[in-house]
Amino acid sequence: MLALLAITPLMRYAVARYAAPAEVGSRSGCDACGSPISLDRPWPALGPIARCHGCGTRVGAPSGTVELAAVAALAALLLTRPPAAELAAAAWWLAFAIPLVFVDLAVHRLPDRLTWPAAAGTWLLLGVAALTGAGAAPWWRATAAGLGLALFFAVTTLLLGARGFGIGDAKLAVSAGALLGWYGWSLLVVGLLLALVLSGLVALALLISGRARWSSHLPFGPYLVLGTLGALLLVW
Numbered sequence: 001m002l003a004l005l006a007i008t009p010l011m012r013y014a015v016a017r018y019a020a021p022a023e024v025g026s027r028s029g030c031d032a033c034g035s036p037i038s039l040d041r042p043w044p045a046l047g048p049i050a051r052c053h054g055c056g057t058r059v060g061a062p063s064g065t066v067e068l069a070a071v072a073a074l075a076a077l078l079l080t081r082p083p084a085a086e087l088a089a090a091a092w093w094l095a096f097a098i099p100l101v102f103v104d105l106a107v108h109r110l111p112d113r114l115t116w117p118a119a120a121g122t123w124l125l126l127g128v129a130a131l132t133g134a135g136a137a138p139w140w141r142a143t144a145a146g147l148g149l150a151l152f153f154a155v156t157t158l159l160l161g162a163r164g165f166g167i168g169d170a171k172l173a174v175s176a177g178a179l180l181g182w183y184g185w186s187l188l189v190v191g192l193l194l195a196l197v198l199s200g201l202v203a204l205a206l207l208i209s210g211r212a213r214w215s216s217h218l219p220f221g222p223y224l225v226l227g228t229l230g231a232l233l234l235v236w
């Protein structure tokens with residue numbers, strides 16, 4: 001499980017790379033001086049300090065934030081100790097979900113390069129959990145829940161356009177829905193409600209403080225991740 005901490009430079013790499021506007025797609029170097037951002041030379045750009053080694057400009061997520069999120073996620077897993085195979089699925093999911101939160105907050109995007117591996121790995125590791133004792137029933141339910149939640153998000157996007165969730169949210173919902181559905185349909189509902197309540201409260205706070213308007217589009221990915229983790233903590 002210390003692996004989750006050891007991979008924070010990888011998470012930072014994902015954030016720095018994909019927290020770029022849609023028309024750019026992905027970033028390969030420092031915005032200010034062009035020094036490459038690479039895993040060959042992770043320090044200091046991909047360390048907690050998050051500064052370019054060339055010019056000292058901040059690269060990716062703010063200093064310490066990715067590490068703090070990883071420590072919080074690790075603490076949640078260590079304190080609750082879910083069964084090994086379910087723990088592996090959750091850890092895999094978090095390794096992608098944490099960078100996705102930072103990317104979504106920065107550029108309102110949930111790139112396929114992160115949402116699809118999150119979905120595939122979570123689904124396969126839940127399959128391992130099914131084969132090593134849990135049986136097929138929760139795995140089928142997880143599969144149906146992931147696809148169902150994704151379909152629900154996709155339909156709202158098609159019906160409501162920019163006011164709906166977003167196609168990126170639908171892709172993230174495949175893995176989040178699978179993790180929740182593994183534990184039952186009611187947990188899927190709890191996770192979704194938690195996410196909606198959290199996002200509603202934050203939107204309200206932003207409206208009251210004048211930092212957002214009714215027309216503002218707020219990212220939903222961070223709330224989907226928090227709601228999923230919150231619901232999982234209830235059953236672990």
Ligand SMILES: [Zn+2]
Nearest residue numbers: 030033052055
């Ligand atoms: Zn630089």
